[in-house]
Amino acid sequence: MACCAAVVAVVLAAAVAGAPVEGLGVNWGTLATRRLPPKVMAQLLKDNGFKKVKIFDADETTMMGLAGTGIETMIAVPNDMLAAVAADYRRAKEWVKMNVTKYDYHGGVNIKFVAIGNEPFLTAYNGTYDNVTVPALKNIQRALDEAGHGSAIKATVPVNADVYDSPASNPVPSAGKFRDDVAAVITDMVRFLNHSGAPFSVNIYPFLSLYGNDNFPIDYAFFDGAPPNPVIDNGVNYTNVFDANFDTLVSALDKIGFGSMPVVIGEVGWPTDGDKHATVPYAERFYNGLLKRLAARQGTPLRPHASIEVYLFGLMDEDAKSVAPGNFERHWGIFTFDGRPKFPLDLRGNGRPVMPAGARGVQYLPRRWCVLSPNASTNATAVEENVAYACSRADCTPLGYACSCGALDAAGNASYAFNAYYQAQGQVPLACDFQGLALVTDKDVSRPPCNFTVQVVAESRATAVTTNTTAAESMAPDAAAARLTAAVMAFLLVLVSA
Incomplete structure (x- = not known):
């Protein structure tokens, strides 16, 4: 029976996946305290029909997970290596040898692009x-060429959409230009990309137009809305920010003589928690609208009927990402941390309410949780200090205003924080002590x-459990309290006033 069940699971997964939209890929980030095995992740990609993936380094365990899958892969030279690779061609050759040539064998990794930084x-x-990005780009492409990979593997630079804009006096896509402070560098980069046959890669995030801007018309962030005041540019009505953003880039490229350069969308997506606009319904609405357009090859006004290569952002939630941009940063995944789909998503672009195939073979820790002890309510100061400690080392972003756990009371906030830390530490007993304020339960809370x-x-990537006598002492060496997110501070105020 077990064998039959496994066969049925595979058949169902294949039926759900089908053939995704042409040119569709996904970003696979690995900034998590506890990661699923790479082979499980690679199988998740295959079960959902993804034929392209973008990663942010060339980590050996990730690469071995992709080996033999045939999935086209974009690997990356991290930002902190750009200066070294730019200054020393030998470093570029060594990087290509260790991260490209190493996997160039039958059953290896199907590398298509090398991203130069992020x-x-x-x-x-x-x-x-x-001043180091373009020299690094040139050195890596030269090393790829000399190693015999250059015809099949191209180096490119994923840029943020903030490298171009339109002047305040004429804020329309046709007036797009590259930012003054980087215009010369970008022009040099584009000339080289054109010479080598590589595409321009850009990350576009309509969500960020809404984030922190209550005056932004919400329908303009999606593809199915009808904003009351569309952007009108030379007789063209722009009804969504994605088209306007993309065509602003096309105009900027045209102004430097490369208006027909291929453009890859390296990242585009919508988060599901961490902000009032980061919700599952909004994410579902955004993705379904995007995928329908891609499937129909609708293109944009300046590139009608174009087939655009797009990498969704991202595959999984990452609970160890920096929250400097916002608490939503840890919730971009179309799958949860354990590989469960968050919402119906027809990757074929037909708009059907079908769930993606979830991860198979996931193993969980025992079903137990760490919660605030009923006897802890009389010691508010100690609770506050220990919650701060837990949240400086685990993900408490769902506790923020208008987030998935934002309605918890003070005790619920503390229990959530304690459990987040306990789970990140692999449920080791010492991780559920908090100076005697917490206890382990087998009841799902x-x-x-x-x-x-x-x-x-x-394999845990969490910080080691400490045995310091107080949480405050434990935080002192790395100033954990100073790095608390807005979400943490919000519920600490609740604790103080409780």
Whole structure:
């Protein structure tokens, strides 16, 4: 019976997956405290029909998971290596040898692109990588060429959409131009990409137009809305921000003489938690609209009927990502941390309410949770300190305002924080002590829509459990309290006032 069940599961997965939209890929990030085995992840990609994947390094365990799958892969030279690769061609040759040539064998990894950094011209970097990105690009492509990979593997630079804009005096797509401070560098980069036969890669996030801007017309972020005041540009009505953003880039490329350059969307997606607009219904609406357009080859006004290569962002939630951009950063996945689909998503672009195939072979830790002890309510200060400690080392972003766990009371907030830390640490007994304020229970304390997770069996990347006498002392070395997110601070105020 077990064998038959396994066969049925495979058949159902294949039926659900079908053939996704042409050119559709997905980003596979690995910034999680506990990760599913790479082979499980690779099988998840295959079960859903993904034929393209983008990763953010060339980690050996991830690469071995992709080996033999045939999935086209974009690997990456991380930002912190750009200066070294730019300054020393020998470093570029060595990188290609260890991360490309190493997997060039029958049954190896089907590498198609090498990403040079990730959004290196982002304004937040204050020019840190402006002078090393293009030299690194040229050195890596040269190394690929000399190693015999250059005809099949191209180096490109995934940029953020903040590298181009339209002037405030004429904010329409046709007026698009590259940002003044990077225009010369981008022009040099585009010339080289054109010479080598590589595409321009850009990350576009309509969600960010809504984030923190209550005046932005919400329907303009989606593909099925009818905003009352569309952007009108030379007789063309732009009814969604994706088209307007993409065509602003096309105009910027045209102004430097490369208006027909191929463009790959390296990242596009919608988060499901961590902000009032980061919800499952909005994510489902966004993705279904996007996939229908891609399937129909609708293109954009400046590139009508174009087939655009697109990488969804992202595959899984990542609970160890930085929340500097916002608490939503840990919730971009179309799958949960353990590989369960979050919402119906027809990857074929037909708009049918079908669920993607979930991960198979996932192993979980025992069904137990760490919660606030009923006897702890009289010691609010100690609870506050220990919650702060837990949230500095685990993911508490769902506790924020208008988030999935934002309606919990003070005790619920503390229990959520304690359990998040306990699970991230692999349920080791010491991780559910918190100076005697917590206890382990086998009763599921989830309060829908707030889910108290049980983590997966995996190699832990969490920080080691400490035995310091107080949480405050444990935090002191790395100033954990100073890095608390807005979500953590919000519920700490609830605790104080309780």
